[in-house]
Amino acid sequence: MPLLLHGICRNTACPNRTNFNVRLRQCARCQMTRYCSKECQKQDWPSHKSFCQGYLQMKNALTEHSSREELYDRFNGWVRVHNYLLTHVLVAWLNLPKYPKNHEKMCLVVTIGYRPEVKITPMCMEVIKAVFMEMPTEGDEWKDIHERRKTAEVEKKKVIPEIYGCGIVILDLVLPEEDGTWSTMRRVLPLAFVESMAREFVPDSALWTQRLFEYTREGMVPDLPGSGRR
Numbered sequence: 001m002p003l004l005l006h007g008i009c010r011n012t013a014c015p016n017r018t019n020f021n022v023r024l025r026q027c028a029r030c031q032m033t034r035y036c037s038k039e040c041q042k043q044d045w046p047s048h049k050s051f052c053q054g055y056l057q058m059k060n061a062l063t064e065h066s067s068r069e070e071l072y073d074r075f076n077g078w079v080r081v082h083n084y085l086l087t088h089v090l091v092a093w094l095n096l097p098k099y100p101k102n103h104e105k106m107c108l109v110v111t112i113g114y115r116p117e118v119k120i121t122p123m124c125m126e127v128i129k130a131v132f133m134e135m136p137t138e139g140d141e142w143k144d145i146h147e148r149r150k151t152a153e154v155e156k157k158k159v160i161p162e163i164y165g166c167g168i169v170i171l172d173l174v175l176p177e178e179d180g181t182w183s184t185m186r187r188v189l190p191l192a193f194v195e196s197m198a199r200e201f202v203p204d205s206a207l208w209t210q211r212l213f214e215y216t217r218e219g220m221v222p223d224l225p226g227s228g229r230r
Helices: 038-061 065-081 083-094 140-159 195-200 205-218
Strands: 004-006 106-114 125-134 163-176 182-194
Touching: 065 083, 065 125, 065 163, 065 182, 083 106, 083 163, 083 182, 083 195, 083 205, 125 205, 140 163, 140 182, 163 195, 182 195
Parallel strands: 106 163
Antiparallel strands: 004 125, 106 125, 163 182
């Protein structure tokens, strides 16, 4: 199965926002937000300005250890808020009715950026891209991820017998450093889903990927049943 890379033009008025085949270019200043054209970038600048400037300010703020700890707490809060949404996006990509064992070998890798000017937890991170890929079996990090998935699946099934399985979502929060380079703060999430969701969920990956970008940007927390949380 090929690796699939998805991004979305950040101009909300762009007619190509649902076309994932359009080539995107990064903002030269923050190198995070992406647009399909210079026209879209100019049109979105009033909205993007605070985010872009916030990244420059954050280069200094994140040099302090306490700032890193505070950022990690906000990162965890964002994950808790969007846990259901991330589960639905993952299951849509897994397409379990067609590939019943996909959750054992495939994963969703989501790259996100920090919005330091936003104080509301559901909106404090912004999704930049999403990659659906096969998990390597070599290397200590990937071996640990496979083991964590298996362990989480066993433990979840003990508590909730209706659990079908656990899949992996990897969240990479990219951060600017003083020397102009970028570092990554990573969270590996084994996400559980129930039998009915795996068997009956309509695997519209394009639709759910679009929702991932839009819901997290706008701070929307939709009611999404079926991900196995109690």
